Amino acid sequence: MQPRHFIHAALACAVLALSNGALAQAIKIASLQELSGTGATVGTNFKNGMDLAIKEINAAGGILGRKIEVSHADTQSNPGVAKGLAQKAVDDDVFAVFGPGFSGSILVSMSETKRAQIPNFTGGEAASITQQGNPYVFRTSFGQASSMPKVARYMAQNLKAKTVAVIFVNNDFGKGGRDSVTKALDALGAKVVADISTDAGQVDFSSPVLKAKQSNADVIFVYTNEEESARALRELRKQGVTKPIVGETTLTSQKVIELAGDAANGAVAHVGLTTDAPIPNMRAFRSKFEKEYKYIPDHNGIKGYTSVYVMKAGIEKAGKVDRAAFTKAMHGLQVSAAKEPGVIMDVSYDDKGDLDRESFMTEVKGGKQEVKETLPALGKK
């Protein structure tokens, strides 16, 4: 190239660089998700929800004029890998880390993000996540410590149950839930008369259901992952169980209904997030997601989507893109869905990183999940 052309090119580049200040300084976030292994559904949905939110936010100009840049990594549903990826994120000096979703993995990886003082959002529901004294961790859904008292209240008061049989899956998620619900039921005077453990991926539910039947409990509480919930529901119907069947989000989701068919009818669940909620924002989100990804998201998709918007609200409250200021702003943050439709429902955070929101009691009727009742946020009472 002739020297003159060279100088022209260089000048052009300089002008471009100076005028595009926004391009130069993106907000980097790291996303650690279960994209393979047993958590593949959880991670994939969360990732898709995040991507959708990021796309929308960037199209509208970003946060405080800066676009979001995300890099997704696969933890392979393995805490060791999650820990390594967390270290990598710390090395990359990201603004915030999203995930992992598996309680077992986040409990391990967050020691890395805590050490580096990096905010860490997670969909994990185990109660212990916010009990480790980490001021940088923030939930994207109810912890079991918040959701179980609500279910227990429904069983003890609405259903007037004195005895409950608990069928749970033998992992962090299931055991944490079993512990929380047992405690909550005790406090309300109901007794857990059968404590039935099942495996992740279990196919044959004839003996768990038999045990539940034999215990003669007033209500059967099922706390397993989606596919197993479907199989449990079918076996319950097959063995002619007529007692009420109650659970949490994983009992009445669309996937479970699809897999269990008629056997799902009548199941009642406490659900923190559901695409069937009678809220215009939720409907809007659901159709956007379906248009983008050609399937209906599960609650993990909602978690991914809303968490990015919560981060946006936090940064805007803090006024600057600074981790320390952000963390301070998050504690005690209250976001109203009217001002920030991306969070879909009003949400508030406490100083431990737990969130408080409305939730729903749903029942499966005629093959569809119907919201029976909207329960107010605990704080609102």
Add this chain to the structure above:
Amino acid sequence: MNRNLLIGVVALAALLIGPPFLKNYGIYLLSYWLVFVIANMGLNLTLGYAGQKSLGHAAFFGIGAYSVAILMKAGFSFWLGLPVAVIGCFVIGLGLGFPALRVQTIYLAFATLGFNTAVWLVMRNEEWLTGGTFGINNVGRPGLFGLSLDSNLAYYYFVLGVALVLGAALWGLLRSPWGKAFTALRDNPIRAESLGVNVQAYTLLSFAIGAAYAGAAGALFAPLVQFVEPAPFTVAASIMMYLMVVVGGPGYFFGPLLGSAVGVLLPEWLRFAQAWYLLVFGSAVIVLMLWLPDGLLSIPDRIKARRMSREASAARAASAKALGAHS
């Protein structure tokens, strides 16, 4: 031989000098790789040199890790945990080997697979001991002669040191008459027996030593990851280790280095393929078996063999021509 020595020295130098220039994640990955190299050295002895098809190696790995984690949580030092892990795994290896090795090849694979599942079940269910699925969190890192090994870099050098020591020990073992006995066992156990090699004893020994190496690796693994739970010690993990040894080259001393690199580092490099990398990995294993059933390290041998056979047939052709010229 000289060329191999040069490669070895260069590699060692890289491992010693390189890491301070890497960031946290790189050092962590290298340490992770070295831990698997140690475990796979043991499996290489059992599988590659002695020909015993063990599919339960991850169980010993896990027993080593849990021993250290449980003892440290109870307040004992790592330096008690490490020998407990190694000796414990040796003894358990002997105990398992005694009945299991009486069965033929593929039955041994299934027996060790069964053992692995049983151990994993105990790890998962006995919450009072192992923390069950919640595992044991916040395993600390030991101190060595007053120096804290807490930082990633310091711990890396420690793991490297242990790997070198254990590697040298294995090298010595294989050069000794014992090593010859192991190889005889692999190539033709019945002939070895007829030559007076106590098949039972050596098989058992190779199995137990392999287990002890896995135990040592596990003991190093716990403070590295600082969180011990049943998931890394499943049958699937054993199968991966088996693959690592076979891909590297069973019976080749440096096989485990290469194989562990394929198993631990390759998924990192293939990260760009993300969802597809396991498919690529699985297919690569198949292709590798079709082209190189003796593992990657058999490449130099194959080239040599081909060269020799080409020279031999050239020589034959030459002498045939010479003969033909005479008649």
Add this chain to the structure above:
Amino acid sequence: MTDFLQLFLSGLATGSIYAVAALGFTLLWQASGTINFAQGEFVMLPAFIMLGFISLGAPLLVSFVATCAVAVLLLGWVFKRGIADPLLRFGMMPIVVATIGLAIAMRSGIRAGFSAEAHPFPSLFADKLFNVAGVTVTLADVGTLVLSLLLVLGTQAFLAKTVTGRAMQAVAQNTDSATVLGINVPRMILYTFAINALLACAAALLVTPTYLAKFDMGESLGNKAFFAAIIGGFNNSRGALLGGLIVGVCENLAAAYISPTYKDAVALVIFMLVILFKPQGLLGKKTERKV
């Protein structure tokens, strides 16, 4: 007592599926020395292929037949020529590793290329419940059991009574003598692979409605099939049936009466006992080791 019967019958139904998978595994090993670690995935793939055909509008049975054809081609011929033939002469290890790699590849291929989630699968049987002496049985349970029995006994009859079947048995017992006798050994082995593919398809048809079509559905099924095959006896195809049923029933009973958390240990314990005391399996014959 009715509880026991309930568990027993469910166990029989589950066990019969293990039996069908175990049978194919046994046949492959007997005939060609191929240890197929991807046997579970051989059931998983036809399940997804059937779903594919169904989504194109074909009724279930038509999809099944079409899938059988595809499976015989892919899991029979391609598998044999592509993987088994080149590797068998190197001994057992390379083929074990290659099938492990194949299992990983198949699982990840479906997961990445299709979906990571579970999919419902239409059942061959209507959703009917029977109540027999206080025990609830589904039509599916009975149907599965009956069909599996027919498959196993049918395969046995084929092997024992037809000329081709006898030729296949000859190949399994002594390849060299079979060649000397003029049997087309490679073709017989190909037939074995084809039968395995067909059995896997049948297993998929029977088991997927309960298991749900998911990329990892083959893992535990494959494991149970191995254990069942060994427990029953490797050189006897009826052994596969017995082994499968034993595993299915004992698992259920153990989960109810002993401990649900150690359910998987049952198959293991039986397996270890069999290996230690009767390595040729419950119905197998002792084989001599060749020098």
